[in-house]
Amino acid sequence: MTLATEWVRYGKNQEYIGYIAKMDRVKENLPAVIVIQEIWGVDEHIQDITERFAEAGYLAFAPDLYAKDGTREEELRTERVTEVKAFLDSLPHSVWNNPDEREQALRELEEEKQNRITKTFERMFGGINSSDYIEQLLAASSFLREEYEASKGQGVASVGFCMGGALSAQLACRDLKLKGAVIFYGNAPKDEDIKHIQCPVYGFYGEQDKRISDNVPHLAEQMQQNGKSFEYKIYQKTGHAFFNDTRASYNVSSARDAYQQVLQFFHQVLATETK
Structure with a gap:
């Protein structure tokens, strides 16, 4: 089965743009996965990941966080x-x-x-504040749940990488209808925001990525204290950006295991809903 892909505009004034992928022969509405970019933007790698989730049976959507009104600043x-x-x-x-x-x-x-x-x-x-993108991500999840015909009425979950991993966690703190959030080697949300999370969260980290992974036990403790669902894996002998198969940091065994776990997680949290 081939994929249908396109760039679509969304937002209150159609000010945002994102890359969408779905199986072209599937007619029923699909649960949606928001794929949140690394700092490199919605590049070929992020588009490839978006297509992988589409091939797994989801409506996959990667918002271009750097674009406003369809274009990027110079x-x-x-x-x-x-x-x-x-x-x-x-x-x-x-x-x-x-x-x-x-x-x-x-x-x-x-x-x-x-x-x-x-x-x-x-x-x-130095000039990007990731919190600036939350409103755009909230608009994306609302668009997929309430407006986009191929996913309207279905659940929405998120997965993000590095900067996008942190944003996936922040989206879970802000979007009370989110079904699940996956963090790949992203910073944890603020302690005071964790209480707002309403969905399960799953994190994937590299043991050698000390700046990020050393803080995971604290996140786990805070999630537990607030009665939140949080699972995580820290892969040994694995560094930052281990899922990115275009980089020297790619770790095939860790990436393979994480992908299987993510698909299982989405299968659990994104059961198809009736319209």
């Missing part, structure tokens, strides 16, 4: 983000968060390219 355009990603991939991962070493590597580039990468890097890693 510093967040696809080609600019791709240029930053290629630059960082050329460096050891330890250099990414070391400003001095990163600046040294930048100085080896021609001046115009230096300027482009610097501006986009600062915009991506």
